[in-house]
Amino acid sequence: MDLYPARQRLCRSARALRRSAITALAVAAIASLPLTLGIAGAQTNPASGDPWWKHAVVYEIYPRSFQDSNGDGVGDLNGITQRMGYLQGLGVDAIWIAPMYPSPQKDFGYDISDYEAVDPQYGTLADFDKLVAEGKKHDVRVVLDMVLNHTSDKSQWFIDSASSRTNPKHDWYVWNDGIAADSPGLTAIQKKNEHEGKVPPNNWVSIFGGTPWEWVPAVHQFYYHEFEKEQPDLNWRNPVVEKACFDAMRFWLDRGVAGFRLDAIPTLFEDPQLRNEPETGGTNAYGDANVSDIYTSNLPEVHDVIRRMRAMVATYPGDRVLIGETYLPNTAELDKWYGGEAKDELQLPMDMLIGMNGDHAKLDVAKFRQHLEEVQTQVHGSQPLIVFDNHDNMRAIDRYGDGVHNGDINKLLATMLFTTKATALMYYGEELGMPTTVPTRKEDVRDPTGLNGWPKEKGRDGERTPMQWTPGPQAGFSTNPKTWLPIPASYKTINVAVESKEPDSQLEWFKKLIELRRTSSALRDGKMTMLDTSNNDVLSYVRSTGSGAAVVVAMNCTAEAKTISLDVSGAGVAGTKVKTLATDAVSLKSTSTLTNVTLPPFASWVVSVE
């Protein structure tokens, strides 16, 4: 699914127009913490002075789909704990677990009803503590998903809020009286939603379809929900809401989590005047008029909250990290989410501009090159975080794939993901080349966006199918023949057990690159210089350190063989002889020069300069 189509469209048009390591002190502080758990794996690279997240590979886990330990057909926390050895073997530094708090599961956990507990479906708090402790043993930190834009409508906060206008929590959510149903200039979406002679105050559209304003007869008001109606938006203009949410974050920080991925964070605030969004033409998959999001996303007020949040998190030792789900129109906006020059907001807002560009993505060399340069030079030296795959978008192998070379294309994307200076964010199954398996019948659909938008919008189930561990029953995911989403037919060949025995598999490619990223000083710390910059078929760059280590990376982004000659002297690199470190092209395994090198279709080539 194209989760934020309006935003992605905005991104595209905007682009077209312009588009401490742990110090001894911190270690001591961790040791003296009144916690039993501390921070999982807090020791990465104490020598370089860099915080752990700067060189990290972060692995997203959709907990329903990773590993079922109790045979109910749904993944759980103990399942993740059992797979820590696998995660460590792959080389990941941290896992981000999608929401596992109590929830009616209307949006599979992104509708939280209690911020300080674990959904019984996924386990208990004791299981969570075990998971963090086991992670620590395996050097795998645990990052939680924090949903602050909205709660579930079954949260006690909302139940109280919706009970009466005089309830002390009424102002915790975004309420509005609506406007008279005979007001002039109403739009279709307003007219469709009349209650007691009132209609919604504006033309806004929910990301999940329909009006985002839901009428509650008990209070004779509408509440705002950017997503499903069961996900009412919190009112961040009320300081008590901030306090409650920060308290929830502290609850988990005290239990030893390494940080948070902040869900839908640019949308905390809405325009106080509730102005109509400009219409952008046409209708979305749900049949609503397309509108912009200038009054519902990325409002400047959000940055004050983020600065206070950063300061709160910074009171904890161990380089806890704030990662943002930041779909933004351009690099200048991305820079603001770091706090610009002050660098006092998120450490890692996700850069969605490079790898999340709608369902029909293109391997566009000029665009990759330009964007990789932009995030090196236009974010005040902050650390980029790149990502190609997540639980909201068709898997990258299918978005970028041409149907013929999908495996090579997946390897190429991994090559880019792991060899730039950016922190790398990956999604479970990406390392196997797991394909998107979209439901073919409405009755099989579980995701609310697919239920609302069928058949035009088939939802996000396709990228959330169970992890494929083995060629055995239920792909080794569960002992229950009925899993919450069906096991895709591809599991027989695409799975961990089979791929770990094949040297040329996706899994082995991912492992090799992650290992190189960890062991090569050039890939770890080297500056990045683009090479052959007028070539729009092959993306190439060199990573080089002051002490002479250099690694060249070249990726053929076309379906034809391409011959390149790369000159690294301009990047201050002396040697001309090379040694292949990794390639998926047999013909390049023993290539020892950078001149007249022919890359087969979609080949990736990583070499050290000798």
Ligand code: GLC
């Ligand atoms: C984010 C999540 C998505 C969820 C939405 C509402 O975009 O990634 O899965 O549906 O927020 O919480």
